[in-house]
Amino acid sequence: MYAFISPWLIGFIVFALFPIAASLYYSFTDYDIIHSPKWVGLENYKTMFVDDLFWKSVTVTLQYTFISVPLQLLLALGFALLLNQKIPFQGFFRTAMYFPSMVSGVAMSLLWYWVFNPQIGLFNYMLSWVGIKGPAWLMDPRTALYSLIIMSFWTVGGAMILFLAGLQGVPSSLVEAAKLDGAGRLSIFLHVTLPMISPVLLFQLIMGIIDSFQVFTQAFVMTQGGPNYSTWFYVYNIYTSAFKEYRAGYSSALSWLLLFVVLFVTFIIMKMSNRYVHYEGGKS
């Protein structure tokens, strides 16, 4: 076995284990990447708490997570339920809805940068059809973050495909049995479908939260964290601290906090899920 997994094992040690340890060490130092690190104890962690930009980045990131992740999951599940019926052109719909999530990254950011343009962009033009005068979106500190949240709905196709796979794994015998017992659509969904796909839901929830903690490309390409720091995402903050301000020690402390929070959130969700998530065969 070890012969087979050794490439991964070496990679794990060199590209994950060692960097994690090094990052922890750097977080206790004053370090500019060029000169050797100087031990400063808990200094970086203390700085964090009085750093306005740190708090701003935490607020922005949490706001984004709490609004965008649940809505994305709802939309993805809704679309998957729509597609899971016998409907003409099913393959076409599936492909068309999944495709945007492969366009993610800079190409998507450039496209939406234009879509959100207040004068010539598609979004305000479409709003004008229904008589709404749209805001300045990315250029207004009050709407910039919401623009990025709206944009995130464009890529729910990825989550949708996973839900669809989950839905197709629900044994039709169970659904038919429930129907024979006189259950309606809603009650079949609540008592048969939902419990059966709860592991997929859990997986998506965790991955969705972890991903939204790590928004970077949008902030880098579309807003540079602005206007007025309204899209100053946490990872964008880590990036600027380390590679623009050369405070790699401080930045390491920020990234260790991120690592810690991600592990903590995962742990909490897993614990909670033992009560709500149904696994076939009763294993948890």
Place this chain on the structure above:
Amino acid sequence: MITASRVQGTDMNVNARRKRKADPVRIISFLTLVIITALMLLPLLFMVATSFKTKQEMLQYPPSLLPETLQFSNYKAIFSALNFGTLYQNSLMIGIVTVIGTLLSSSLAAYGFARFRGKGRDFWFMLLLSTMMLPYPAIMIPQFVLFSKLGWVDTFLPLIVPAFFGSAYNIFLLRQFFATLPEELFDAGRIDGCSEIGMYWKIALPLSGAALATVAIFAFIYSWNDLLTPVLYLNSSDKFTLPVGMASLTSSKFRIPPWQLLMVASVLAVLPIVALFVVAQRRFVEGIVLTGIK
């Protein structure tokens, strides 16, 4: 047997009844899907249309869906303005090498996890799964220090080499697939005197087309779209990847961004993904469904 056929009979009756009476829920679902899909595709359609517009037409309101005349010169302009050819080549090269590395290393590790019941396997597998949660920013600074000490800054190596050591997600996906292959096949191989590595190469891999295609597409798209890593490591503009070069298009040096050029760049950046999708779509979706999870 009797019960089964009876249930099946009822099943058929239900279906037959459904066919006769058009189901309003399904009609509404269908219409909803049409609207959603249209909304999803609209930005893409406008992206393509806009890439062919003149600067004047681009700025006019209301926007036209179809350009008055097709400005192919935009496509020429981007190649001279941004050195697009080089960027494209760089991104393609890095993407292809990454795919090869990922396929080799991830399938090897996945085979190890799927076929052996050695001591400590579960421990290493749990460790593998936990690295899926590991955020890249948490390790990016020490990795940067490591690679700069190796003298790899401003080369493609930091973007390529890690792929040859497997990635947790892909190993997990392939392991799930390998675990479904029937044991009898491997027993037969063993009787024929096939070595473990031979069985990996001659039995496991050839049977895993859909799963391997899925991993290949994920790896390519990830590499193709990645911005953070190339931004960290690449300094000279002739080494930039496509995303890094494109990101520079929105930088503050333009008071009014050259929208039609931004859209040209986006169209060109999406092209290989479209191509991949067209070629491998069926196998890809099959792969996702087969392996159950992403």
